[in-house]
Amino acid sequence: MASSAGLTVIGGGLAGCEAAWQAAQTGVAVELYEMRPHRRGPAHETGMLAELVCSNSLRGAAIENAVGLLKEELARCDSLIVGAARATAVPAGGALAVDRERFGALVEARLAAHPKVTIRREEIVELPAAGRVIVACGPLPSQPLADAVDALVGSGRLHYYDAAAPIVAADSLDTSVMYRKSRYDKGDGEDYLNIPLDAAAYRQFVADLRRLPKHDPKEFEKDAATGKIPYFEGCLPIEEMALRGADALRFGPLKPVGLRDPRSGQTPYAVVQLRNENASGSALNLVGFQTRLTWPAQREAFGKLPGLAQAEWLRLGVMHRNTFIDSPRLLDRDLRLRANPRFFFAGQITGAEGYVEAAACGCIAGNAAAREIAGAPPVPVPAETALGAVLAHLANTTTADFQPANVTWSYFTPPAGPSGKLDKREKRRRLAERALERIDAFAAALGRCGATGAVRETSAAAIG
Secondary structure: OOOOOEEEEEEOOOOHHHHHHHHHHOHHHHHHHHEOOOOOOOOOOOOOOOOOOOOOOEEEEEOHHHHHHHHHHHHHHOOHHHHHHOOOEEOOOOEEOOOHHHHHHHHHHHHHOOOOOOEOOOOOOOOOOOOEEOOOOOOOOOHHHHHHHHHEEEEEEOOOOOOOOEEEEHHHHHHHHHOOOOOOHHHOOOOOEEEOOHHHHHHHHHHHHHOOOOOOOOOOHHHOOHHHHHOOHOOHHHHHOOOOOOOOOOHHHOOOOOOOOOOOOOOOOOEEEEEEOOOOOEEEEEEOOOEEOOOOHHHHHHHHHHHHOOEEEOOOOOOEEEEEEEEEHHHHOOOEEEEEOEEEEEEEEEEHHHHHHHHHHHHHHHHHHHHHHHOOOOOOOOOOOOHHHHHHOOOOOOOOOOOOOOOOHHHHHOOOOOOOOOOOOHHHHHHHHHHHHHHHHHHHHOOOOOHHHEEEEOOHHOOO
């Protein structure tokens, strides 16, 4: 175990890696524990740090988008995760998507090269008895660690479900029935491969999703009170969306708006989008197709889509249980456990949903814990920022039924003075400008030098 004079970080996902990096940049010695490759969780496929287990997208890039602003704020705080993502990006229109293997390799290489970071490939089965600790085990901790967290936080541990979308080999597709276009021509304008559906094909797809078999949840995976699976609303399985109405998918992941077919000049009835999974474009992700259909059912339903009859599935959709704590009643504004201030929490176990939000938690907890260890005064996260909005969600005691959520504009501190005559885009632009002013001051108080930070010996090119 780590010395009581240093910091122990449990978990080598996005939150844990960011927390370790931020603390090390403060000058604190960090021991980062990751159980893989010796033991893997149910959603992991590799032993690398910062593995992206679902999509390869970190979502919107523009600062008028809340998560886009959050990425820019993290970059100005010298974020390891955002820096690595930008260095390994693949075309994705208005989103930031990455080559997941190069991304994980770059994160691991930069941490391994840091003189203040020690990476230990060991499973933590009990929490350290001394020193500051950041629990960043992710939403799927091993059972011994889950039991230890239960004992630490008492009745504050909850659970929900998440799903991963399928990945298909690009050379197995019939692209003659598809067209390249980004929604509203964002990015390079051709970052997505689109499958147009007419009304008949769309209705057949919805019917298949509704009738085909699904993986049966185990009893322990169901909500004890309702007997149902407590899905996260922001990441519903596609078949669950299909059950909510005949047009639910056309207003969701199959929305055709902004995707007029350049060959016909017409907007399709519905559109299935495929996004690059790697820099070479040899693997594609079916956008929004997270599912708990059985694998034979997935092959049947997705194989009927135009161009996918001969598809080679590199990964089919999977369903798994995720775990999170009741953060509003357990954590303070530094993500410190009120009942035992030696412990901090970061990432999806807090109920911060999303890759970027997980990294944001790591940034907050890593800096707070490191400054405590170093005897430096705390630097509060500005409430007017996207980082502050992440914290506002995790501190929301208005509802007793706390649920995971992505960062949204609704949690930003509103600006002073009248703004009723401004349109939504202009309001968000002004919120973003104010946020970046505040985050620059925050980063300066932390002693950060922005996205061109001092420790950058390992480049993206160096790891392939």
